[in-house]
Amino acid sequence: MTLPKGFGSGGAGGSSSADVERMIGRRVENMTGIITISFIAAWLSTFGGTAAGYFYYPWAYPTPSGHFAFIVLTIIEAIGYIFCVKVMEEGSNKNSNGIVAATVGAVTVGTLFITLFVGK
Amino acid sequence: MAQMPALIPKEVEIQRLKKVWLIVIAMGSTAASVEVDNFVDGSLHQTSIRDSAFTPAHWWLYSHFITLPLGWGAAAIYDRKIPVLRGPNNSMNTGLKMTILGYLATMFTIGVNEMWHFWFVEEIFAVPNHWMFNMGVVVAFMGALAYVVRVYARLVELGAETPGENPYVAEMYKMALEGKLYSRSIP
Numbered sequence: 485m486t487l488p489k490g491f492g493s494g495g496a497g498g499s500s501s502a503d504v505e506r507m508i509g510r511r512v513e514n515m516t517g518i519i520t521i522s523f524i525a526a527w528l529s530t531f532g533g534t535a536a537g538y539f540y541y542p543w544a545y546p547t548p549s550g551h552f553a554f555i556v557l558t559i560i561e562a563i564g565y566i567f568c569v570k571v572m573e574e575g576s577n578k579n580s581n582g583i584v585a586a587t588v589g590a591v592t593v594g595t596l597f598i599t600l601f602v603g604k
Numbered sequence: 605m606a607q608m609p610a611l612i613p614k615e616v617e618i619q620r621l622k623k624v625w626l627i628v629i630a631m632g633s634t635a636a637s638v639e640v641d642n643f644v645d646g647s648l649h650q651t652s653i654r655d656s657a658f659t660p661a662h663w664w665l666y667s668h669f670i671t672l673p674l675g676w677g678a679a680a681i682y683d684r685k686i687p688v689l690r691g692p693n694n695s696m697n698t699g700l701k702m703t704i705l706g707y708l709a710t711m712f713t714i715g716v717n718e719m720w721h722f723w724f725v726e727e728i729f730a731v732p733n734h735w736m737f738n739m740g741v742v743v744a745f746m747g748a749l750a751y752v753v754r755v756y757a758r759l760v761e762l763g764a765e766t767p768g769e770n771p772y773v774a775e776m777y778k779m780a781l782e783g784k785l786y787s788r789s790i791p
Contacts, residue, residue: 504616507612508620522630553664557637560636564629564632568633571625
């Protein structure tokens with residue numbers, strides 16, 4: 485197979501597995517860490533957004549409304565996170581169920597804690 | 605089954621298609637969360653306490669119309685690495701073009717919509733200030749669906765995804781991959 489410029493052995497033969505690995509870069513099944521960090525960052529941003537609403541504009545965004553939004557947003561973000569990890573690892577022998585369970589569990593506890601104790 | 609010619613090694617293509625998949629799932633999750641939140645929370649208190657469209661519960665929805673054009677733009681940048689997804693004359697994928705143009709239309713129409721509300725309060729989607737918004741959303745959804753289905757069909761073609769087990773769905777995939785889903789006369 486003809487490979488893009490800079491890959492392969494310059495016409496002397498086909499592509500080697502090292503070339504293929506170099507073209508792939510970081511494999512999707514090894515991205516669980518960055519996906520998890522992104523999910524936690526999205527969750528914290530969601531908290532920041534709702535908190536900005538009920539701390540700075542309490543007349544327009546009552547705390548229970550903010551907490552309701554925070555819970556709904558967190559649930560859907562968590563579903564997206566689980567999808568991301570499961571789809572990226574399907575077909576490989578990687579299994580990050582423990583990391584996913586721990587992250588979703590921690591976020592659930594954090595969400596409950598925030599909705600019970602944070603607000604105006 | 606008719607296979608598209610492979611211009612890059614199969615393993616590389618599968619990994620790149622899955623990276624596009626990752627962008628799409630992340631965007632879908634973000635968009636779904638702000639949309640659901642807007643309906644359950646924004647609509648609720650816009651109706652109950654009659655606040656304006658600029659109050660915080662609506663910020664989530666507006667973030668969506670910035671995230672989606674930029675997110676699909678990111679998908680378009682990465683998409684250049686997957687030859688099978690190129691559009692006519694090696695341009696951007698047609699589905700991506702439609703999606704980005706559609707969401708850009710919605711993004712700008714939000715501003716028009718808010719100005720309109722200075723003299724007309726009700727949010728009726730049939731009135732003219734919403735026309736470009738409505739058309740933008742429909743065009744964007746059609747383009748996104750076309751693009752996502754193309755990525756999925758290619759993953760099925762490469763053996764990285766399993767098509768539906770329902771025989772009718774499996775037949776549809778087979779016909780789609782043979783280019784016969786919509787027309788049996790034009791292969």
